[in-house]
Amino acid sequence: MSETSAIVPESALLSEVPVLRIVPPGRWWILPFGELWEYRELVYFLVWRDIKVRYKQTAVGAAWAVLQPLLTMAVFSLFFGRLAHIPSEGLPYAVFYYTALLPWMYFAASLQNATVTIVENQRLITKVYFPRLALPLSAVLSGLVDFGISFLMLLVIMVYYGIRPGITMLLLPAFLLLAVLTALGVGLWLAALNAIYRDVRYVLPFLVQFWLFASPIAYPTSLVPEKWRWLYGLNPLAGVIEGFRWSLTGHGDPPSRLILISSATVLLILLSGIAYFQKMETTIADVV
């Protein structure tokens, strides 16, 4: 406490009331984390809404969260594994694919949700204020429930194949965080782009398909020539997926270099995504 604070100026008394200054959009953007924190209950309710609606609309409900990766795993095991004999680093094919599909499915679903979130919530956007970042954020967070359900399935598979996760599993939350941030970063870009160019959502399936094969899901990273690994790591999912596989099964060496590169990319995508999203945000209520 400094001496000057002994006398409370009138303005300090008034400042108990939040004062809001409404000004034209500036050229600089600030990281809006403080405001997002203020609106955390809204984020919670948006996530809650997404989940409720999703499970009410699909007859299969939660089972879908398990069936999707499970069926994909079966197809991959059959074609890439049994028929194409792609190496699986000594892991059973089921475990090898499922550990990769777990973050992948989460990522792909989050992108789908995030891309359309601005357009689908345009009535909200034009009628009430809240930090618009809450929309892609909640789109990405609501996918975590499905993730949780399919994660339980993974435990079943691992027990079946007798794979005991080691101490490395403690690092899983870190990789999950990396997955969430990747989905958020890319999701922010796509949400903003789709708000401006309405056909981005139609491009999305191609992007997702392309990304699937550019990530170490159907094959291990070891298939990529050593000297190109760093380039491969620029795909943030490469780090995420190898991280998942390694931490869940404890097989092989920690993919530290890959994860480092991926983390850096994620940070870049995320920050640029926030910047781009906020640039779009200033005009969005006038457009949607």
Place this chain on the structure above:
Amino acid sequence: MTDSVISVQGISKRYRVGERERYLALRDVIARAMAAPFRKRQSREESILWALRDVSFEIKEGEVVGLIGRNGAGKSTLLKVLARITKPSQGWAEVRGRVGSLLEVGTGFHPELTGRENVFLSGAVLGMKKVEIRKKFDEIVAFAEVERFLDTPLKHYSSGMQMRLAFAVAAHLEPEILLVDEVLAVGDTEFQKKCLGKMSEVSQGGRTILFVSHQMSQIRRLCERAIWIDHGSVKMNADALGVISAYETIVARQVLEAPSKNGSVSRDVAFMGWELLVEDGQSKHVLDHFGPVSFRILIRLPKPIPKGLYNILLVDDQGRIMWHANFELSSMEAGTFECRHRLPTLPLKPGAYRWKAGVYDGHRWTDSWWAVPELVIGTKPITNTADEFQGTLNLPCETEIRELEKASKPAP
């Protein structure tokens, strides 16, 4: 300036309107770039529309201010700027306190969710905290009268029920400042009354309200002050009754000057206008005193009427007839006539009333017309404004209370 809770300084909002589509398709952008990769993108012919232009005003704590003006005048844009939905292009505004905006009924509602779930969702979207919603939940449900359907998905609700639930949530918002856009215009009259009642309750609780409406009767009931927005600028900012009567006079003049859509030529009788007979400088369509009232109605008869009737009705904003009279017409030539009427008093409660005039030519009612503009009664309300729904008359009443007999004290 320190006691202003809303302070708006030179706010302008610019929109670009041009051939540009509302939104672009990536496909088109790419196609354009492929077709002419080296040509710099031409600045297309874009015209600029100023939705708001240099708007400034202050609102003090606890004031209830109405925003009026024609469609497209910029009222809603102004609310959107204050609600932070869109940013101003120039100028700034300062708002002190928690702001709640109510620009739509049912913001945040989702048809797949139940009534109960939607109360929470909509409440959160409108800025309520979870504990707050939980605390007021029963009150909200009771206000909306939907107790029995709480666990039914909203899509099975009737539109009236949805509306009631939506408004109930909104009405229980407790921000210090409330921005309201014409949301009361929907719904049945009974519920509207309930909402208006709730709103005046809210405003008496010291809350600051900025309120857009096209229904002058609402503004008159709720607001002390009104701001008239015209072509994006503040045209008038004064006490509500004054602003409304000025606004209505202008609107009425425009209606009168506009060529009659009804094609009065084909009519047998033409109604030309009405006005109060008042001294120069006073409003010809606003009555603000309790004493005798003189007014005239101008009609034109294209054909002579040997024997007939002429009638006038005064109708309130809910269609109830306040007064009706027939007058005989005999051996009227074709021409323009002035009908002068004098009433000893017209003690109606403040509000807008409409004249309806008609002529009977001896065989049939030739025509009847709703007179524009409305008659606005702007006398000071004598009865409590909160009792606005009871009674029709606004009569000064002398009251004396005497005790006739002492009540026997109850035994201790």
